[in-house]
Amino acid sequence: MGSRILLSDFAYLAPTTLAEALQILAEKQAVKILAGGTDLLLRMKLGTISHVDYVMDIKHIKELNYACLCDEKQCGSTANGAFCIGPTATLNQIAKNGDLSRLFPAQREAILAMAATSVRNRGTMAGNICNASPVADSAIPAICYGAALTLQSRRGKRIVALEDFFRGPGETELEKDEMLVNIALPVPPADSGAAFIKKSRVKPDIAKISLGVFIERDGTLIKRCRIAMGSVAPLPLYVQKISEGLAGLEMNEQLIAKTAQMVKAALKPISDLRTNQEYRRAISSVLVEEGLRLAWRNAGGELK
Amino acid sequence: MSKHLIHLTVNGKEHELTVASNELLLNVLRDRLYLTGSKYGCGVGDCGACSILHGDESVLSCLVLAVEADGWDITTVEGLADGDQLNPVQQAFLDNSAVQCGFCVPGMVITSTALLRENDDPSEAEIKDYLRGNYCRCTGYVAMIKSVMDAAAKMRGE
Numbered sequence: 001m002g003s004r005i006l007l008s009d010f011a012y013l014a015p016t017t018l019a020e021a022l023q024i025l026a027e028k029q030a031v032k033i034l035a036g037g038t039d040l041l042l043r044m045k046l047g048t049i050s051h052v053d054y055v056m057d058i059k060h061i062k063e064l065n066y067a068c069l070c071d072e073k074q075c076g077s078t079a080n081g082a083f084c085i086g087p088t089a090t091l092n093q094i095a096k097n098g099d100l101s102r103l104f105p106a107q108r109e110a111i112l113a114m115a116a117t118s119v120r121n122r123g124t125m126a127g128n129i130c131n132a133s134p135v136a137d138s139a140i141p142a143i144c145y146g147a148a149l150t151l152q153s154r155r156g157k158r159i160v161a162l163e164d165f166f167r168g169p170g171e172t173e174l175e176k177d178e179m180l181v182n183i184a185l186p187v188p189p190a191d192s193g194a195a196f197i198k199k200s201r202v203k204p205d206i207a208k209i210s211l212g213v214f215i216e217r218d219g220t221l222i223k224r225c226r227i228a229m230g231s232v233a234p235l236p237l238y239v240q241k242i243s244e245g246l247a248g249l250e251m252n253e254q255l256i257a258k259t260a261q262m263v264k265a266a267l268k269p270i271s272d273l274r275t276n277q278e279y280r281r282a283i284s285s286v287l288v289e290e291g292l293r294l295a296w297r298n299a300g301g302e303l304k
Numbered sequence: 305m306s307k308h309l310i311h312l313t314v315n316g317k318e319h320e321l322t323v324a325s326n327e328l329l330l331n332v333l334r335d336r337l338y339l340t341g342s343k344y345g346c347g348v349g350d351c352g353a354c355s356i357l358h359g360d361e362s363v364l365s366c367l368v369l370a371v372e373a374d375g376w377d378i379t380t381v382e383g384l385a386d387g388d389q390l391n392p393v394q395q396a397f398l399d400n401s402a403v404q405c406g407f408c409v410p411g412m413v414i415t416s417t418a419l420l421r422e423n424d425d426p427s428e429a430e431i432k433d434y435l436r437g438n439y440c441r442c443t444g445y446v447a448m449i450k451s452v453m454d455a456a457a458k459m460r461g462e
Contacts, residue, residue: 005326011306012325012371034372041328041367042348055325057372092361116437118355118362118415204436 038123080187087126106141106194135231143228144214150182163238192216193298208275213291217299232269260285310374315383323370330365341381352438355411362418381410396451404442
């Protein structure tokens with residue numbers, strides 16, 4: 001671990017246009033994309049990454065660095081538009097954005113819960129997502145907000161819902177020649193709210209378990225709900241059936257308790273170095289209860 | 305492996321260097337520019353001992369390739385003082401006896417300086433949160449946090 005020079009022997013490439021980057025991905029083998037490097041370089045140091053021949057730094061591609069509101073339909077944005085995040089936008093760049101803070105407070109909270117400021121000054125949300133850790137903090141609220149990813153290769157572009165992007169630990173929908181070129185968070189409608197809760201030993205730690213909830217409210221009824229959880233499955237988990245089953249129901253404490261028990265019964269977490277499966281299961285229902293209440297209140301709802 | 309010509313401005317001085325693709329910025333600062341203030345602690349982004357300033361932002365130099373830093377304006381702990389005049393954070397660390405073994409102190413001072421450039425009136429909670437990625441294994445945090453409060457007050461002219 002202590003090597004001051006990375007042991008792996010790779011060539012460094014720094015394309016200045018997206019077309020050039022996509023050509024490299026299409027033509028060369030064993031290419032790793034370098035954005036912030038806070039995961040990639042440490043995994044190369046620890047030797048937990050497969051053989052790398054080329055490290056392709058995408059920070060010289062100016063057009064990939066943005067975090068702003070956008071109304072272009074091609075991003076997969078909805079009627080209200082979307083907040084779009086480029087692949088080299090750093091976590092602090094995103095979290096310090098006023099529009100993101102105002103429209104997606106749970107996303108901001110999740111980003112600020114990651115590591116520490118010096119890591120967030122380099123690390124990117126795109127990198128956090130592409131590493132596909134089952135505990136990826138930034139992915140949890142983004143799933144709840146309905147994030148859409150644009151994947152691009154020389155063959156073209158496609159849009160994938162974030163919850164469909166993950167296949168397993170470190171495994172994603174990305175083909176060898178593709179890269180993530182945009183993250184779009186659809187602007188939420190009025191009367192909606194979200195919550196993010198992370199349980200860890202101390203703040204900069206990776207979560208033992210995390211939860212995101214998004215609720216769109218129609219008076220005292222739930223119009224739409226999306227629950228996602230981290231570190232309870234081999235991928236950041238969208239709790240789809242249970243979330244969708246809440247649509248049209250009256251929000252109250254009984255529903256909250258029932259939903260929390262359903263989620264707990266559906267989860268099959270594992271034990272690992274951060275905590276054990278018994279704790280994850282036991283605390284999951286508490287998180288779901290807290291998250292549903294918080295998101296409902298943030299949506300302007302009241303609870304009797 | 306590939307070789308690259310890079311330009312760095314470190315503590316106001318310009319350097320032109322040829323670096324290997326797998327060289328880390330911390331390695332270049334310490335072993336080639338002999339700026340050994342930045343420390344090699346954990347090497348994996350946990351401890352903050354290698355913190356440097358890239359412009360006004362704190363960055364972990366153990367997780368940056370030297371070639372990535374081409375064109376950067378860097379301040380290491382050696383560049384914080386103006387001649388014999390310590391920067392307010394350094395002076396406050398001295399006044400509060402906030403140094404025990406000293407290994408974490410360059411990173412602590414750098415990260416605290418970044419905080420005060422961003423916010424000249426941080427609360428104790430904000431300081432703790434900002435410094436949460438800088439570990440002191442002597443656990444001397446109390447005097448350090450007080451030092452940052454004192455430095456902030458001094459910078460505000462109080």
